[in-house]
Amino acid sequence: MIYREYGETGEKISAVGFGGMRFEKPHDYDVSAEMMVHALKRGINYFDTATFYFKGKSEEIFGHARAELEKTGKDFYYSTKSMAKDAEGVRIDLEHSLKRMKVDYIDFFNVWCVLTPEDYSSRKAAGVIDEFRKIKEEGLAKHISISTHLSGREIRELLKTEYFEGITLGYSAINFPFREEGVAAAVEKNMGLVIMNPLGGGSIVNNPDEFSFIKMHEDQTMVDAAVHFLLSNKGITSALVGFGRKEHIDAAVSAIDSFKPYTAQEVADLKLRIEDDFQSMCTTCGYCNVCPEDIPVWAFMESYNHVMLDDSYKAADRLKWHWAVKLNELDKCTACRQCEEACTQHLPILERFEILKRRG
Ligand code: SF4
Ligand code: SF4
Numbered sequence: 001m002i003y004r005e006y007g008e009t010g011e012k013i014s015a016v017g018f019g020g021m022r023f024e025k026p027h028d029y030d031v032s033a034e035m036m037v038h039a040l041k042r043g044i045n046y047f048d049t050a051t052f053y054f055k056g057k058s059e060e061i062f063g064h065a066r067a068e069l070e071k072t073g074k075d076f077y078y079s080t081k082s083m084a085k086d087a088e089g090v091r092i093d094l095e096h097s098l099k100r101m102k103v104d105y106i107d108f109f110n111v112w113c114v115l116t117p118e119d120y121s122s123r124k125a126a127g128v129i130d131e132f133r134k135i136k137e138e139g140l141a142k143h144i145s146i147s148t149h150l151s152g153r154e155i156r157e158l159l160k161t162e163y164f165e166g167i168t169l170g171y172s173a174i175n176f177p178f179r180e181e182g183v184a185a186a187v188e189k190n191m192g193l194v195i196m197n198p199l200g201g202g203s204i205v206n207n208p209d210e211f212s213f214i215k216m217h218e219d220q221t222m223v224d225a226a227v228h229f230l231l232s233n234k235g236i237t238s239a240l241v242g243f244g245r246k247e248h249i250d251a252a253v254s255a256i257d258s259f260k261p262y263t264a265q266e267v268a269d270l271k272l273r274i275e276d277d278f279q280s281m282c283t284t285c286g287y288c289n290v291c292p293e294d295i296p297v298w299a300f301m302e303s304y305n306h307v308m309l310d311d312s313y314k315a316a317d318r319l320k321w322h323w324a325v326k327l328n329e330l331d332k333c334t335a336c337r338q339c340e341e342a343c344t345q346h347l348p349i350l351e352r353f354e355i356l357k358r359r360g
Helices: 030-042 055-069 089-102 118-125 128-137 150-159 176-187 198-204 222-231 244-256 264-277 297-309 315-323 328-332 340-343 349-359
Strands: 003-005 012-014 016-019 046-048 075-081 104-114 141-147 166-170 192-196 238-242
Touching: 012 016, 016 244, 030 055, 030 244, 046 238, 055 075, 055 089, 075 089, 089 104, 089 128, 089 150, 104 118, 118 128, 118 150, 128 141, 141 192, 150 176, 166 176, 176 192, 198 222, 198 297, 222 238, 222 244, 297 315, 297 349, 315 328, 328 349, 340 349
Parallel strands: 016 046, 016 238, 046 075, 075 104, 104 141, 141 166, 166 192, 192 238
Antiparallel strands: 003 012
């Protein structure tokens, strides 16, 4: 296993982290806890969950696993998150998390799921950020981080004035151009940088032909390639993978074992290949941000990617939970086609709008 420094905290965490949102049997605490022990024995020491994963069950599994993890004699970290909109809500979430996870303090406590700059400002005005800092001063959280779906540019703006020890964000071959600037801003600030959804919610692994461009070596699996691509950026501390079964853990550990960083030339080639191989997909570059009706076209096209790659995705859910956008914003579209003219991929955006409306 490779371990990397989490920003300036002095903590070293595994380059693959355990995401507690995909347990296959969340009702079976013994089986789920055993998976966590297996992960720790394989070198994974960073375990991430959130208040709402499986309606609190994920944190309870962490609580159930804790004593067994301690028996291994290995160090490990628990990370959890609160998306409460005011200070009182943060405190309530914290108390629930401590109780469910059976810990006296949380190693990494994240301001969770910041969707827009306005969302951040409103939480800050309601005392959320101050409450997180207070919780750290009280010793109930060792480190404070932020987890966000903001664009790269918005993240850079936010970090100009706001300080966090780390940041957790979704970044993969699917949304690479959309977040790249935010990743760079976090690296420049020497923050801990934990990547959610490194496999694009499974889309990358399930669509090897579409994503073949991320493979640089014949013997790489898709999991290997997705992880190697991310970890080639030395500023990325850890890639969080949601594990359902022990085999998923072994595949991720094997990706670390076979890790050979991509060279700067390979990364540059990969970026070019995104343009070529990703012809029918939105690369989330954001150049369509020209809509006179303020429709966030890129959010709809990014959601279209996911809906097309995975039948289980609902466009409306993707839009709501990742982008704080409602599907019916499309009703404002006047069909002026300015977005299509601006699109670097020349995508049939209006046609895709219709498909999204039908898919719901
Ligand atoms: S076609 Fe619709 S979404 Fe595109 S720029 Fe015009 S109004 Fe906006
Ligand atoms: S310009 Fe085209 S490829 Fe870029 S984000 Fe907009 S829809 Fe996607």
